[in-house]
Amino acid sequence: VKKGGANCEIENSRAIGTGAKNSYFEVACKGGSGYIVQTTAPMNIGGEVAVNSCLLYEDGGNVSCKLTNRQTQLQVVDTLNTAAAAAGTTCAIKDKRYVLSTKADNYFEVACDDGKGYIYQQTSATGAFARAIPCAQAGFVGGGCTMTDAVAAQTEQAGFYSKLAGKAGFTCDVEKYGMLPTNDPKKEIVELKCKGSDVGGIAVFTATDGKVYDCLTAEMNGYRCSFTKKDTQYARLTKDLVGFNKASCQVSDARIIGSTDTEGFVEVACSDGLPGWVLGYPIGVAKPAAKEFLSCAQAKGIGGGCKLPTNKPKA
Known part of the structure; x- marks a missing residue:
């Protein structure tokens, strides 16, 4: 049972049966839980073991638990x-x-x-x-x-996230949200979709702080938006290029090409078909300004360099 990954102080057990390749046993544990244990046949401690909760099995089925009932298991x-x-x-x-x-x-x-x-x-x-x-x-x-009523709960929670995002400096009437996995129980990571807007972001909330990355900088920081389309970020990138005297480039495509511990890099393509550029942004900043501007030739050592079609070297 322990090999199968379950925590069980066994109080009772019984053999259920043996098939061509597997044997099945039921164990009842102290505290009311129970498991079906599947082993190789003939049983070999070195063989594979699968341990599944009795709650997975319906009463009266070919394989079911009899040493403990569902009510006891739910204790x-x-x-x-x-x-x-x-x-x-x-x-x-x-x-x-x-x-x-x-x-x-x-x-x-x-x-x-x-x-x-x-x-x-x-x-x-x-x-x-x-x-x-x-x-x-x-x-x-x-x-x-x-x-x-999960719908009512979600509506209430969306309002709550709208307030938290606002406090973090990201104005968003949250229409939809999705939880992202985290190993830190003190941290919530949430994707936000804003009502009446193409803008979205990834929010990182703690009990005392909040930070919302737009969907471009979120990817540099290890997150990815699924509610927001990539092309909604092009206007922002075009504006950032203006700061480097490249107003002639209207961004038509973009991709994250790599990052260091302190900086993430975005390759952009221009709608006129001329060679694009690479912009560098600081990592861990919610609203970063582009701090570095590179040609594709200068950026060839970053993540394999530029690969968007109009940025590839001409043959």
Whole structure:
């Protein structure tokens, strides 16, 4: 069981059956959880092992759990709820359900008496509470919450992000947002789509600070916009070229070609078909001004150099 990545102090077990290549066992764990364990047949401790939560299997199926019932298995949610409260998220649970499992984590939804809802993330290997994801931000987990009004929650959250973006100096009436993965529980990374505007960005919010990158500089900083089209950034790049006395270049294409620890580089093509340029921007700055201007010949050592069609050397 441990080899399969599950945390289980086994209280009971039974053999389910053996097929041509695999054997199946059920284990019941202290605390109410249970698992179906799949091993090679004949069983070999050196062989592959798959361990899946009993909650994945319907009662009465060819493979199902009998040593513990679904209600008992969901008692783990009460333990997670206590841990969530200690971490600052309180919920008087009205209803709960299992959502899904990945190799690293299990996910459970809770609906609260106050109308709010969350998805609790549990680390599979230790059984520990990882985080509480508000339903407004949980669309990436199995389609999100189903026991609370996620649309209302998302509308409320969009307004909240509009205010946070404004405080960070990025005016945006948030119409749509999407959560990006982060390993830092104290940080939210959110893509924002602004209502009535082609502009969008990637916001990085903490409890005390906020920063919003436009979709051009976001990519230099390791993020990528999916709601905003690339060509909406061309006017900004054209304006930046004016600062280097290159007003004749109306940007018609662009791509990030590389970065260092302090600077990111953008190749641009001009609509007149003449050779384009490379602009350098500081990393980690929300509204960076271009600080460097290079020809494609000068930039040939950066990320393989210019590759847009009109910027390639003529044969």
